[in-house]
Amino acid sequence: MSSVVHTxxxxxxxxxxxxxxxxxxxxTLGIVIKVASGKKTAAEYYTGGxxxxxxxxxxxxAGDYLSAASFLGIAGAIALQGYxxxxxxIGFLVAWLVALLLVAELMRNTGRFxxxxxxxxxxRQRPVRIAAATSALAVSFFYLLAQMAGAxxxxxxxxxxxxxxAQYIVIAVVGVVxxxxxxIGGMKGTTWVQMIKAVLLIAATFIITVWTLGKFGFDFxxxxxxxVDRSPEGSKxxxxxxxxxxxxxxxxDFISLGLALVLGTAGLxxxxxRFYTVPTSKQARKSVEWAxxxxxxxxxxxxVVGYGAAALVGPERIKAxxxxxxxxxxxxxxxxGGSPLLGIISGIAFATILAVVAGLTITTSAxxxxxxxxxxxxxxxxxxxxxxxxxxxxxLVGGVVAIVGGILAYGQNIAFLVALAFAVAxxxxxxxxxxxxxxxxxNTRGALxxxxxxxxxxxxxxxxxxxxxxxxADPKTGLSTSMITNPAIDFHWFPLDNPGIxxxxxxxxxxxxxxxxxKEYNAAKYAEMEVRSLTGAGAxxxxxxx
Amino acid sequence: MAxxxxxxxxxxxxxxxxxxxEAVQNSDEFQDLRRRFRGFVFPWTAFFLVxxxxxxxxxxxxxxxxxxxxxxxxxxxxxxxxxxxxxxFGITILYVRWADREFDPRAEAIRDRVLGTxxxxxxxxxxxx
Numbered sequence: 058m059s060s061v062v063h064t065x066x067x068x069x070x071x072x073x074x075x076x077x078x079x080x081x082x083x084x085t086l087g088i089v090i091k092v093a094s095g096k097k098t099a100a101e102y103y104t105g106g107x108x109x110x111x112x113x114x115x116x117x118x119a120g121d122y123l124s125a126a127s128f129l130g131i132a133g134a135i136a137l138q139g140y141x142x143x144x145x146x147i148g149f150l151v152a153w154l155v156a157l158l159l160v161a162e163l164m165r166n167t168g169r170f171x172x173x174x175x176x177x178x179x180x181r182q183r184p185v186r187i188a189a190a191t192s193a194l195a196v197s198f199f200y201l202l203a204q205m206a207g208a209x210x211x212x213x214x215x216x217x218x219x220x221x222x223a224q225y226i227v228i229a230v231v232g233v234v235x236x237x238x239x240x241i242g243g244m245k246g247t248t249w250v251q252m253i254k255a256v257l258l259i260a261a262t263f264i265i266t267v268w269t270l271g272k273f274g275f276d277f278x279x280x281x282x283x284x285v286d287r288s289p290e291g292s293k294x295x296x297x298x299x300x301x302x303x304x305x306x307x308x309x310d311f312i313s314l315g316l317a318l319v320l321g322t323a324g325l326x327x328x329x330x331r332f333y334t335v336p337t338s339k340q341a342r343k344s345v346e347w348a349x350x351x352x353x354x355x356x357x358x359x360x361v362v363g364y365g366a367a368a369l370v371g372p373e374r375i376k377a378x379x380x381x382x383x384x385x386x387x388x389x390x391x392x393x394g395g396s397p398l399l400g401i402i403s404g405i406a407f408a409t410i411l412a413v414v415a416g417l418t419i420t421t422s423a424x425x426x427x428x429x430x431x432x433x434x435x436x437x438x439x440x441x442x443x444x445x446x447x448x449x450x451x452x453l454v455g456g457v458v459a460i461v462g463g464i465l466a467y468g469q470n471i472a473f474l475v476a477l478a479f480a481v482a483x484x485x486x487x488x489x490x491x492x493x494x495x496x497x498x499x500n501t502r503g504a505l506x507x508x509x510x511x512x513x514x515x516x517x518x519x520x521x522x523x524x525x526x527x528x529x530a531d532p533k534t535g536l537s538t539s540m541i542t543n544p545a546i547d548f549h550w551f552p553l554d555n556p557g558i559x560x561x562x563x564x565x566x567x568x569x570x571x572x573x574x575x576k577e578y579n580a581a582k583y584a585e586m587e588v589r590s591l592t593g594a595g596a597x598x599x600x601x602x603x
Numbered sequence: 604m605a606x607x608x609x610x611x612x613x614x615x616x617x618x619x620x621x622x623x624x625e626a627v628q629n630s631d632e633f634q635d636l637r638r639r640f641r642g643f644v645f646p647w648t649a650f651f652l653v654x655x656x657x658x659x660x661x662x663x664x665x666x667x668x669x670x671x672x673x674x675x676x677x678x679x680x681x682x683x684x685x686x687x688x689x690x691x692f693g694i695t696i697l698y699v700r701w702a703d704r705e706f707d708p709r710a711e712a713i714r715d716r717v718l719g720t721x722x723x724x725x726x727x728x729x730x731x732x
Contacts, residue, residue, distance in 0.1 A: 140680055144662060147687045151655045154694055158644040162702075278675030285676070296670040297662035297680050308663040315659040319652070342702060349695045353688050495641075584628040591636055592710045594627075594717040 070396040077404030082234055082411075085253055089238050089246035097243055099441035102448055103170040103423045104333040105245035111340035113252060115347020118331050120251030121416040122149075122322075122348065123258055123355055124200075124475070125207035125383075125409055131356070132389075133382030135363020137372055139284075139294030141301055142363055144311070146356035148318030153352065155323040155487075157345040162338035163494050163590040164329055172329045173428045176489050179582035180501040183433055188508040190428040192485035193326040194421055195512060196478050198462070200327070201417045201455075203474030205232075205463025207383065208410045211403070228463040231411055236456035238415045239422065240449050244334060247415045254412040257405050259355055265386075265402070266358045268393050269365035280361070283368035294367065310553045314476060317557030321479030324486030327420040338593050365389055414459055422451035476555060477519060484511030484560040488568045494590060496572070497583060503572030511564030518556035523549050627717055636709050643701055647694055654690060658683055 100106055109117070127149065134142030168174035173189035208231050238246055273280040281295055288294045301311035322328060332341045366375060366385035369392045378384040390402040426448035431439040439447070466474065488507045492499040519525065527547035528539040536542040539549075551559075589595050627633055661669055662680060669680030 140662075140684075143681075143684055144659070147655075147658070147684055151651060151687060151691055154651050154691060155648070157695060158648050158698060276675075278677055281676035295676055295678055295681070296666055298666040301663060302666050311663045312656075312659060315656070319655055339703075339707060342699060346695055346699050349691065353691060357685075357688065581625060584625040587637070588624050588627045588633065588713075588717065591633075591640060592714040592717065594714045 073400040074403040089242035093242040102243035111343025114344035117248045117251040118348040119351035120255030124413045129383040132363045133385040136366040136385040138300045152322035160323040165332045165341035166596045199478035202466040206466040232460035239452040266361045284364040313555040313558035317480040320483035324482035418455045421455045422448045425451040484564045488564045500577040502575035503568045506571035507568030510567035514560040
């Protein structure tokens with residue numbers, strides 16, 4: 058490898074990058090240990106005792122949601138594909154209105170710890186809990202892979218480690234620290250990590266945005282012109298269609314993606330579980346309100362960061378860097394503020410991954426311990442102490458899965474993996490959530506058909522999509538850009554990368570069909586669920602319990 | 604025993620025993636609350652979904668329109684995209700204001716009746732799901 062390529066592989070000062078990250082870990086671990094002192098009840102482990110305020114939870118939601126895909130992925134997509142990258146962020150934001158208007162408050166009033174609490178409320182407990190837990194674990198798993206894949210990609214750029222083994226070690230370190238947060242701090246500790254990370258991420262992005270705009274006399278139009286001049290795509294950078302406008306299939310793919318993005322958020326288990334960390338539905342509403350302001354504001358900043366990276370760093374350098382598109386934002390930071398700013402951004406990018414992975418891990422551990430272990434295996438007989446012990450073990454196992462998955466998923470496209478998680482959430486979770494909250498006639502068969510139908514169809518369509526096999530070979534490398542890089546292996550028959558346009562309507566249809574073909578209907582439980590969901594009567598409020 | 608204290612199965616508070624909830628559900632006040640809630644959230648959900656997909660479809664199928672320059676390098680697509688932010692923020696403000704002023708007082712009144720203990724919005728205990 059020539060020395061020129063070598064210098065391009067790591068920018069900045071790796072020791073500084075590691076130092077800032079280590080500082081973040083030390084400070085947050087200290088806080089986690091401080092807030093998490095004392096013995097923990099199940100309620101404290103899963104929901105932090107439901108004692109967070111709406112504003113705190115809103116900031117934590119932003120910390121949970123603004124993942125590596127948002128920060129690095131969207132900025133990179135805008136830098137390379139211009140306007141089409143911006144489309145992602147709009148779907149990610151508008152989706153919050155589904156959560157605000159239809160889901161957050163009603164979920165808060167009806168459930169206690171997990172998504173399955175609500176879905177199984179008026180249906181047959183065991184089968185619905187198993188189904189809901191299965192799809193919750195599936196969504197969290199894909200989301201987790203995306204984050205860990207992102208961590209691997211960052212390492213090579215930021216720490217100057219281009220050996221595979223060194224990258225795997227860093228992924229393992231991220232995993233171990235995250236397990237520490239979750240096992241020691243439970244939901245309370247995790248929430249604090251997410252809040253700190255959200256504030257740091259938004260503040261740093263704000264500084265980069267102002268700095269970038271300052272270079273262009275605070276004229277956004279001039280910035281766009283500079284991005285156009287630098288990009289090989291020229292003025293197409295400003296127009297939709299660079300990525301999705303090629304032909305009829307890509308356009309349909311884009312509609313399909315848009316559907317999954319807007320309907321997926323309110324079905325993400327790690328987002329739903331956050332609504333249980335506040336005491337009332339009013340605070341849940343406030344949480345989403347804060348989250349919308351922070352997330353929306355952040356995406357507006359990424360528009361400047363993305364075009365700024367195109368203008369100041371240039372697409373060639375971004376593409377040549379390890380991590381490609383994902384390195385746009387860190388490279389812009391280096392261009393503006395040299396090694397110190399790059400160090401700060403790198404530290405925050407790692408913190409981002411750490412906080413999101415911790416949120417996912419606590420969700421999977423709650424799903425496993427509360428839904429599968431207690432309700433299904435022990436038929437609700439486990440003591441809270443036993444449940445927490447199992448949850449901690451599940452967090453440990455989840456962390457190991459995250460580390461192994463991160464190593465295996467290394468090199469996969471982060472934005473794609475996140476889009477896949479959204480597709481499963483929108484197909485398998487959201488139809489059942491909406492039906493059980495709003496449709497009187499809904500019943501167990503409808504829920505099972507919708508969850509398994511949505512989950513199964515999404516996975517099958519992905520397996521037989523061009524994402525897994527059959528994309529044309531890259532003329533330079535001779536390798537297909539599908540997951541299976543051998544161009545001779547091609548078993549795809551579904552034309553789209555994104556399955557949502559088929560799987561989401563199918564899951565809604567199956568939920569309807571299953572319900573109308575089954576006679577089951579529990580009027581008393583429906584009355585209880587509806588009254589509770591709208592009025593908050595009988596809602597669980599652990600903060601007042603002790 | 605206070606009327607809000609949970610019974611053995613942890614489900615019955617005040618008038619809301621297993622039949623109590625159905626009585627509450629059938630009451631005029633609750634029907635009115637539900638009508639108001641759905642009357643607000645369903646039309647706004649329909650609006651933002653239509654508005655969002657209008658944007659998505661324009662971006663996918665009418666790129667020429669979206670590429671129309673308005674001033675400088677600012678084109679229709681960028682303004683349309685930013686308008687999605689504006690409507691999202693706007694609907695959020697409208698909903699929160701409506702819920703605080705119109706919805707919460709009515710929901711609280713019914714809740715107090717269900718629980719039988721005014722001023723205590725959240726009964727202890729309750730069913731473990």
